[in-house]
Amino acid sequence: MRDRDLYSKILGISAPWHVTDVILDMPAGKVEVVVEHRGEACCPKCGKPCPGYDTRRRRWRHLDTCQFETHLVAEVPRVSCEEHGVVQVSVPWAEGGSRFTALFESLVIDWLKEASPPFTASSTRPPIHATSYSDGMPLHPTLAASLPEIQEACRRAGARALWAFGSATSDRWSPLTSDFDLLIDMPRPLPDLAARFLQLHRDLGRILGRPVDLVSLHGVRNPHFRAELESTRLPIYAAA
């Protein structure tokens, strides 16, 4: 398939990894690139080929491609090494434990170094339908249940405020397909801004157990998107 070849090239995927599917979700403005490991797997610690143990489904946020929010998804093998036990093989596109591809992380850090970082990953999305706090919509139950933990993560990161927006504030949220859209206000200048931003993004994903899209308020340049955000966002955290 041509799109598989295209995405292999865009993402720099090479053997033993193969792009097996490209799933386009037009309404959500997302593309999911499914990557599979084929052949012998090696222990990441000693490099020896080892028998397979099982696989774990993992997901990484990549740079947008053709204005689509792009995610990599892979069943990552775990191998059983005689010396190192059961270990997950490393993937060439991301650091262990990261929810972003390495290229995405380096770009976010570059953006955040700019005076006014254009972190507009979500600004190309379809419009958010109006559902708001003032309509009496309760906060999404998963968000509500994790509120103290989320607030603590925001405090640690030095955030000024955090809001939910998009499907997490409406009944369109689906436990199968939706992620959480969160809007963050970080004070500037702030030492280690990029590291704080990325750490908070990881913490929120861990707390919520779902992919999280963390959009920086400073990066929202599109006035219509910004107005929409301001009328539909639900407050989650505000610094004292």
Ligand SMILES: [Zn+2]
């Ligand atoms: Zn080993």
